[in-house]
Amino acid sequence: AFSQQLKDPVRVVVTGGSGQIAYSLLFRIASGSLLGENQPVILQIYDLPHMQAALRGVVMELLDGAFPLVHEIVASDLPETIYANADYAFLVGAKPRGPGMERGDLLKQNGEIFVKVGQALDKYANKNVKVLAVGNPVNTNALIAMSNAPSIPKENFTAMTRLDHNRALCQLGTYLNAKVTDIGNIAVWGNHSPTMFPDLSYVTLNGDKIRGKIDNTWYEKEFIPVVQQRGTAIIAARKASSAASAASAAVDHVRDWAIGSNGNWVSMAVPSDLYNGEYGVPPGLIFSYPVVCVNGAYQLVKGLKLDEFQQNKIKVTVNELLKEKEAVADLIRK
Ligand code: LMR
Numbered sequence: 001a002f003s004q005q006l007k008d009p010v011r012v013v014v015t016g017g018s019g020q021i022a023y024s025l026l027f028r029i030a031s032g033s034l035l036g037e038n039q040p041v042i043l044q045i046y047d048l049p050h051m052q053a054a055l056r057g058v059v060m061e062l063l064d065g066a067f068p069l070v071h072e073i074v075a076s077d078l079p080e081t082i083y084a085n086a087d088y089a090f091l092v093g094a095k096p097r098g099p100g101m102e103r104g105d106l107l108k109q110n111g112e113i114f115v116k117v118g119q120a121l122d123k124y125a126n127k128n129v130k131v132l133a134v135g136n137p138v139n140t141n142a143l144i145a146m147s148n149a150p151s152i153p154k155e156n157f158t159a160m161t162r163l164d165h166n167r168a169l170c171q172l173g174t175y176l177n178a179k180v181t182d183i184g185n186i187a188v189w190g191n192h193s194p195t196m197f198p199d200l201s202y203v204t205l206n207g208d209k210i211r212g213k214i215d216n217t218w219y220e221k222e223f224i225p226v227v228q229q230r231g232t233a234i235i236a237a238r239k240a241s242s243a244a245s246a247a248s249a250a251v252d253h254v255r256d257w258a259i260g261s262n263g264n265w266v267s268m269a270v271p272s273d274l275y276n277g278e279y280g281v282p283p284g285l286i287f288s289y290p291v292v293c294v295n296g297a298y299q300l301v302k303g304l305k306l307d308e309f310q311q312n313k314i315k316v317t318v319n320e321l322l323k324e325k326e327a328v329a330d331l332i333r334k
Contacts, residue, residue, distance in 0.1 A: 016093030024247035094135025118148025190317025
């Protein structure tokens with residue numbers, strides 16, 4: 001009965017296949033957490049030539065999972081093999097940020113990786129491919145990949161701020177002593193970096209607006225900085241970037257995009273070109289907004305009023321993204 005309902009398999013690319021995030025992500029995808037229990041997958045897993053031995057070990061473990069939904073596993077260092085007819089692409093592979101390293105240090109090195117990824121997607125992937133950048137600096141990496149893949153619609157390129165969104169949910173849930181499922185309408189604006197703005201202006205608890213019940217000092221002095229600095233705090237504690245929580249957020253992001261967010265707001269970094277300067281964000285960036293996902297597409301939450309506090313916070317993160325873009329201008333295809 002199970003097999004009667006199976007859909008045709010889809011091809012899911014994961015780069016950085018031997019890394020920490022992939023080690024969690026691949027098993028979630030294989031288990032059906034991503035696209036549901038009647039959607040078989042073909043895993044197309046990339047890593048660099050010198051990582052192929054480690055990657056073979058990951059493939060052995062995936063095989064040992066005996067996952068019913070995994071119809072095939074392809075592991076390679078060849079872009080033409082990895083990106084061939086891809087339906088989904090998790091762009092995880094990037095140099096990670098270590099202790100004491102600034103995100104800016106990563107811009108150039110990782111930007112060059114995403115030029116190649118964009119070109120490979122352009123050449124080999126399905127034109128409907130849904131792309132999520134997970135490797136930092138995610139927004140600018142997604143922008144670079146998008147600009148180097150002119151044959152693929154811009155809206156197919158996104159970057160991950162769902163981790164920040166989930167962190168915000170968790171912090172607020174703890175503060176309110178509420179379940180995360182009772183909380184709605186959180187918005188994360190901007191860059192996946194310490195300038196991001198986790199915004200509680202519209203937040204609801206069991207459908208009721210509760211901004212007025214949230215202490216301003218806690219909001220501004222605790223909640224916002226804790227969410228903004230959570231990645232750094234995890235690096236300090238683990239001596240390594242967040243991995244399992246990042247993989248989990250990546251699954252949440254692509255699952256909601258593909259299947260729908262059930263009317264819930266989620267945060268996704270998407271091309272600002274789509275929205276004509278809405279909310280003061282200039283075109284030409286990959287920017288996190290509150291969106292709702294329906295039928296395989298995301299839709300901006302429109303018509304929100306922004307007060308001065310919000311406008312200022314959004315300006316800061318816009319300016320940071322403009323600077324990042326300027327720093328990699330030579331990698332962005334006009
Ligand atoms: C995270 O948010 O956990 C990572 O993006 C941290 C980082 O900046 O490497």
